[in-house]
Amino acid sequence: MANQWTEEELLDLARKYSFRSRMDRNAISGPVLVWGRGSVVRDVNGKEYLDFNSGQMCAALGHNHPRIVQALQESCESLIHSHMSLFNDKEIILASRMAEIAPPGMNRSMFLTSGSDSNEAAMAIAKRYTGGYEIASPVVSFHGQSEAARAVTFSGWRQGYGPYAPGNYPIIAPYRYRCSFCQNKPGCDYTCLDTSFELLDAQSDGQMAAVITEPLFSAGGVIDLPEGWLRELKLRCEQRGMLLILDEAQTGLAKLGSMWGFEHEGVVPDIFTVSKHLGGGIAVSAVVTTDEIEEKVSQTGLVVAHSHSNDPLTSNAAIASIDIILEENLVDVSTRIGEYWKGHLNDLAERHQLIGDVRGRGLLQGIEFVEDRETRTPAYQQGQEIGRRCLEDGLIVSVRRSGSVIRFVPPFTTTEDQMDLAADILDHAISSASSGT
Ligand SMILES: Cc1ncc(COP(=O)(O)O)c(C=O)c1O
Structure with missing residues (x-):
């Protein structure tokens, strides 16, 4: 028409x-x-x-994409939305499909609506798991514009929305083209990380929960991580009992020439989030973690539930999206x-x-x-x-x-x-x- x-x-x-x-x-x-x-x-x-x-x-x-359209049509015939505390078939199937494409051991997923809410959920999980509340993120990061996600978004779109909750810290970004530590050296020597953690250790309340980062900073200016940086970051997190959360909103699901952006470094995060094309154009996001982390935080009574959590229609779109990514x-x-x-x-x-x-x-x-x-x-x-x-x-x-x-x-x-x-x-x-x- x-x-x-x-x-x-x-x-x-x-x-x-x-x-x-x-x-x-x-x-x-x-x-x-x-x-x-x-x-x-x-x-x-x-x-x-x-x-x-x-x-x-x-x-x-x-x-x-015709297969996304077909999945939506199917869900319109069966079930679009359901009770968030009851299971539905599509979210269970999606969780099992996500485990197939996640790194071994990262078997547990929940499904939400946006990049922001998935990052909020990941940080809530890290806080429950570690007992801490402090989160750090590089200065070129973007993690969303909900309250807690904006608090760890340092690449802009930040001023005039405060005060933010305490405990969110920027760390130096590995921006090789403009880095004052290593711009003229053959490679990143991780001085940025040493300096960042020296500052973090000094200002922390002793309650560090996690670092959240993108595996390639997109909104911050398409800044790729230097060789070894993610490995070194993980090491420093482990030394402090902090979790590493990777925000794969823009980098996951084959976008960078690997299923996940973190893969090329061989680093496996404790938690990762994914959104953007997960739904093939439909709003759905995922938080993925290990059995061990899921077990511990669910024992603490963690609740992350929104009206549209784990919806069958959005889950069905995500199943179709994973099919497309693998089959094509x-x-x-x-x-x-x-x-x-x-x-x-x-x-x-x-x-x-x-x-x-x-x-x-x-x-x-x-x-x-x-x-x-x-x-x-x-x-x-x-x-x-x-x-x-x-x-x-x-x-x-x-x-x-x-x-x-x-x-x-x-x-x-x-x-x-x-x-x-x-x-x-x-x-x-x-x-x-x-x-x-
Ligand atoms: C890396 C990253 N994380 C999180 C978000 C926020 O996602 P949403 O806008 O779906 O809340 C974005 C959005 O561009 C993003 O690029």
């Missing part, structure tokens, strides 16, 4: 009725999206865009198309001095813009302008670090032709921003 509304009519309604609280955009302006398939979305005017943000990273399997071999797909995209980014970096760094893995990559490659002064305005031009020309990306970083999260469905087209759009946007035209 044809859309009944024009863009202007919809925006007029939005100007009157929509609450302006979204990230990155305060103005009420187009495009107004109405349709999506695979890696393409369409606005109300019929204009198409390559969606290199995968919606809000949640449509990484491709918009409206998405670990290999992200490695292959991630390399193809990296080739384009490296090629652009050779031709544009504005690009100071190319980084990321698989389907989560970024470029950092600098005024000058020697001084590495961030090129905030040019990056903002490039993001704006990309959108105008039909490529959706996200702009991070106040404009100096552009992040690309194309869906697994993206073809080489679509990547070629995206690289052309980006090339043109960078040329225009560099020449000021």
